[in-house]
Amino acid sequence: QVQLVESGGGLVQPGGSLRLSCAASRSIFSINAAGWYRQAPGKERELVASITSVGTTNYADSVKGRFTISRDNAKKTVFLQMNSLKPEDTAVYYCNADLILGRIPEGMDYWGKGTLVTVSS
DSSP, X not given: OOOEEEEXXXXXXXXXXXXXXXXXXXXXSEEEEEEEEEEOTTSOOEEEEEEOTTOOEEEOTTTXXXXXXXXXXXXXXXXXXXXXXXXXXOEEEEEEEEEEOSSSSOEEEEEOOOEEEEEOO
């Protein structure tokens, strides 16, 4: 039952902050690369931020300077800190990660089921 579970979504006012968590099953060996995607109503899913196994990060231009992706390897969790939120950030946010399931260095791609973020006054 290996899975990724997102949490932390909800309703927040413009200018507010929210932190999303993406927790992998404790049974996995480790998280390799990971990323956060989002999909707004009527739009295609887009990559928001990514992080490598060694902590190198990349961001979409639309969120650069406002969002921060990070990871806690001990907790096998990836985070997305979202600051200065705008209404256009409203979307379902999905976690994606390449998971190392054992000591064999072959990762498998997993998706979470998403968590809704609504930015509105």
